Amino acid sequence: MVASSPRSALRRWTEQLKNREDQLTVVLSLIIGVLVGLVVVAFILLTGRLAAQMYPAGGAAWRRVVIPVIGALISGFFLFRYFPDARGSGIPQTKFAIFINDGYISLRTILGKFFCCATSLASGIALGREGPSVQIGAGIASVLGRRFGLSKESVKALVPVGCSAALAAAFNTPIAAVLFSLEEILGDLHAPVLGTVVISSATSWIVLHLLLGDEPLFHVPAYRLIHPLEFGIYAILGVVGGLGSVCFVKLLLKLRTLFKRLPKSTQWIQPVAGGLVVGLLGWFMPEVLGVGYDYVEQVLGGDFPLKTVALLAALKIVATATCYSSGNAGGIFGPSLFIGAMMGGAVGSIAHALLPHQTAGPGAYALIGMGTAFAGIVRTPLTSVIMIFELTRDYSIIVPLMISNLISFFISYRLQREPIYEALALQEGVYLPTGESRHELEEIRVGDVMQATAAPFPADMDVLTARQRLAEIGQKAWLVGELNWLYGIVTLAKLEEIKNPYSTLLNQVVNPEDRYPYVYPDHPLSLALERMGSAGTDTLPVVNRANRRRVQGIITMADVLGAFGVKQEKGSKKPT
Amino acid sequence: MSTAGQTARPESANWPTIGFVIVLVFVIGGLWSLDLFLARTDREAVQNQANNIYAEGVRALQQGLPREAVERLRLANSLVRDNRTYQLDYVAALMAARKFDEAEANLKTLLDADPNNGRANLLSARLKVQQGKLPDAESYYHRAIYGSWPETAAAHRVAARLELANLLASRGEHEELLAEVVALEAEAQNNAAILKQVANLYRVAGSPAREANIYRELIESNEDDFDAYVGLGEAEMAEGDYHDAMAAFLDANRCRPGDRTVQDDIALLNAMATIDPTPRRLSSAEKFARSTQILKLTRDALNGCAKTQEAQRMVDNCDKVLAQIVPPHVTNEMSEARLTLAEQMWQARIQLCGPSTSADEHALRLIMTKLAHS
Numbered sequence: 008m009v010a011s012s013p014r015s016a017l018r019r020w021t022e023q024l025k026n027r028e029d030q031l032t033v034v035l036s037l038i039i040g041v042l043v044g045l046v047v048v049a050f051i052l053l054t055g056r057l058a059a060q061m062y063p064a065g066g067a068a069w070r071r072v073v074i075p076v077i078g079a080l081i082s083g084f085f086l087f088r089y090f091p092d093a094r095g096s097g098i099p100q101t102k103f104a105i106f107i108n109d110g111y112i113s114l115r116t117i118l119g120k121f122f123c124c125a126t127s128l129a130s131g132i133a134l135g136r137e138g139p140s141v142q143i144g145a146g147i148a149s150v151l152g153r154r155f156g157l158s159k160e161s162v163k164a165l166v167p168v169g170c171s172a173a174l175a176a177a178f179n180t181p182i183a184a185v186l187f188s189l190e191e192i193l194g195d196l197h198a199p200v201l202g203t204v205v206i207s208s209a210t211s212w213i214v215l216h217l218l219l220g221d222e223p224l225f226h227v228p229a230y231r232l233i234h235p236l237e238f239g240i241y242a243i244l245g246v247v248g249g250l251g252s253v254c255f256v257k258l259l260l261k262l263r264t265l266f267k268r269l270p271k272s273t274q275w276i277q278p279v280a281g282g283l284v285v286g287l288l289g290w291f292m293p294e295v296l297g298v299g300y301d302y303v304e305q306v307l308g309g310d311f312p313l314k315t316v317a318l319l320a321a322l323k324i325v326a327t328a329t330c331y332s333s334g335n336a337g338g339i340f341g342p343s344l345f346i347g348a349m350m351g352g353a354v355g356s357i358a359h360a361l362l363p364h365q366t367a368g369p370g371a372y373a374l375i376g377m378g379t380a381f382a383g384i385v386r387t388p389l390t391s392v393i394m395i396f397e398l399t400r401d402y403s404i405i406v407p408l409m410i411s412n413l414i415s416f417f418i419s420y421r422l423q424r425e426p427i428y429e430a431l432a433l434q435e436g437v438y439l440p441t442g443e444s445r446h447e448l449e450e451i452r453v454g455d456v457m458q459a460t461a462a463p464f465p466a467d468m469d470v471l472t473a474r475q476r477l478a479e480i481g482q483k484a485w486l487v488g489e490l491n492w493l494y495g496i497v498t499l500a501k502l503e504e505i506k507n508p509y510s511t512l513l514n515q516v517v518n519p520e521d522r523y524p525y526v527y528p529d530h531p532l533s534l535a536l537e538r539m540g541s542a543g544t545d546t547l548p549v550v551n552r553a554n555r556r557r558v559q560g561i562i563t564m565a566d567v568l569g570a571f572g573v574k575q576e577k578g579s580k581k582p583t
Numbered sequence: 584m585s586t587a588g589q590t591a592r593p594e595s596a597n598w599p600t601i602g603f604v605i606v607l608v609f610v611i612g613g614l615w616s617l618d619l620f621l622a623r624t625d626r627e628a629v630q631n632q633a634n635n636i637y638a639e640g641v642r643a644l645q646q647g648l649p650r651e652a653v654e655r656l657r658l659a660n661s662l663v664r665d666n667r668t669y670q671l672d673y674v675a676a677l678m679a680a681r682k683f684d685e686a687e688a689n690l691k692t693l694l695d696a697d698p699n700n701g702r703a704n705l706l707s708a709r710l711k712v713q714q715g716k717l718p719d720a721e722s723y724y725h726r727a728i729y730g731s732w733p734e735t736a737a738a739h740r741v742a743a744r745l746e747l748a749n750l751l752a753s754r755g756e757h758e759e760l761l762a763e764v765v766a767l768e769a770e771a772q773n774n775a776a777i778l779k780q781v782a783n784l785y786r787v788a789g790s791p792a793r794e795a796n797i798y799r800e801l802i803e804s805n806e807d808d809f810d811a812y813v814g815l816g817e818a819e820m821a822e823g824d825y826h827d828a829m830a831a832f833l834d835a836n837r838c839r840p841g842d843r844t845v846q847d848d849i850a851l852l853n854a855m856a857t858i859d860p861t862p863r864r865l866s867s868a869e870k871f872a873r874s875t876q877i878l879k880l881t882r883d884a885l886n887g888c889a890k891t892q893e894a895q896r897m898v899d900n901c902d903k904v905l906a907q908i909v910p911p912h913v914t915n916e917m918s919e920a921r922l923t924l925a926e927q928m929w930q931a932r933i934q935l936c937g938p939s940t941s942a943d944e945h946a947l948r949l950i951m952t953k954l955a956h957s
Contacts, residue, residue, distance in 0.1 A: 045618055048618045052618065052621035052622060052625050055625060056624065218615075226660075367684070367688075368684045368685050371688075
């Protein structure tokens, strides 16, 4: 046997890649991870440097008013004239790409997002860099997938891969990035793209670490629970965070509606309204400008006057809502963390003033507050817990964080049914599937709909009788065997091929060794429909999880349609 | 993995050209270089900014503006996070601003990362002192003493031990103090300034002999050390050796003629020399006369401050003793009897009026202390 040279092996592997989309997708996930990591790092550093140039230390106060206005004007013009798809945060746009455009995001959108966001964020617009990074990452994945000739389905599957790579690099939170891509972008924590999403997130994170080192976004002192009473205060913080989140979301949506009513020709100048508001607020309180992570870290580090943090929470809500709704490019992740930290700092200051010996410093509450606002605004409770944990790398906060986040999420859910990104999409006339709506659909299980009393055809039934029975019940396929021993599935098409239907028995037609499609009673109905489609049958056995030969019921296409409220004119009769 | 499973790609799939792959590689390389450049520029700019803010913070701390120092140092820390000096100075500023909860949380983080850090342990010790947790404070002081210091470790360790010794001295924990001061003496390594503090602490710990030894060594290395002579004089005086104390004060006076304190000490010793009943060379008559003088002084001291019946009874009793006719030949036993009575009256004076602080009673106080120890 002659050993193949590395060159021929490489050629063979390339040829294999050409023909196998799954392998190619994995390789592309690595490339996407590297490329997105590099682009996002460049985006963050460039924005930071530009901002430093715009606002040098000891700069005059007038700059805080003028620069956001100029920034909004420039980016507004370019967004209107050249990059209309690069407006806003980038998360709804990415979801549009997945659910409407087969994963298509243009290179122009990526470039527009990069430069317009860098301009507006550096000028002090009170929006975040993470949402835009997600769209940039998704766009890079989409462009690469298309350029490598992947099918539309595979390009669609690559978009969350780009999202997780972007978020991992932007926030330095690889696990939260994976969860966010699944929980928010796809709305399904069990999505089959998990593997590639993890690969790209990890790759991007490695790139980030090679370039910028191992530093969490926020450094916080090691907080600890001082007294069990604190759980109650964290619960109150959850309530405050939930209410604050609802205020923010409602204000943002309301303002967005108002801006959308303005003539379309004014779209290019609308962002200036955001720039002006944030500039005027920044004149009095410079902390309102930009994403404000430096200030968040300072609040996390210790106590601040109650009035300052409370005022900053309110001002940031106004500034971010105005900037976003007026059409500036930028996200709401960063601002939601800022708002949460200020709300937490305020609650913590009050608690610490009232119960100094039973409570930790206000910084601990600011930390938990970030999670509550994120859970309340973005509505991804799992991601928010993991994200705050990764941002701070402080495990001791996990339990209070979970308590506060869940309460905030619940309050936000009760008072503002539509999550923010879905509500924004709705304003654009797009109905995106939410995790909740998917969940509702999946709440109907096979076991709820199946025919528990229907019996398979006996294996010794002749083919003619079987044909007649199928015609009677109006099905194209049925089960063969006994309830405790399923032989397989026989289709009408196969029975009609038999030349001696009188003398041929079903056990001669169906081979028990052949694979047959099936579902379990706890499977969602959508899966039954999917399996019927891929097997080309209208009947499936519902089998026991411990024994696939044991039949617990039968489900037909008519049963599925009936469960979704679609009545069939010819009702099928159940054979007994 | 992908939803596609083992899906075959469509025949018409558009495989990228080798040119595209090369472009992709160049794009990645270019981005990598750009990121490295941006990261370096960013780091330098941020480091410069942090350095300036840190310097402002330290200045504010030195000028006694702790709140401003906290603000500046907090900002410097958020800009450059891995600088231990910034972190430690920030904690010091927090403590100066009396933000003890925050200081504690920050110290915990620091010590979790570097449990052996000498300065972090020293700051923890100071924090515990502020919180009144003295056993914890002592423990942190010891960790600071044996912890790691980036530079001039020996000096830092001595300073930390000195701080602990001063704490023990202020709390009157003499046994623990003595143990620390003995170690300090070994670590001081001929540092005159430290040795003088050590000597002073020996006196507080109740070991004037060790104190005197240190001053003698200091005088050996510098015969014109005024402070050493004064210290030696005070140590000898505490030991009751007024003769050597006088010699030391006279040497101090030679080093710095006209020093008021030294002259006061010499005057005090002269006064004591006239009433001290303990020298062996004294005749019985002289000893008796001095004992009588001491008895009169203690009677006046008690009579001057205490107005109780018991005090009055003791004063009356003393007067009776003093009124007794003195025989021509007095004995030492008679002197001892008068001194015993004087000691009883002095104890009564301390019980009824508290420890004597009067400058007029200084000589008597020293004599009575010496008598109590003899």
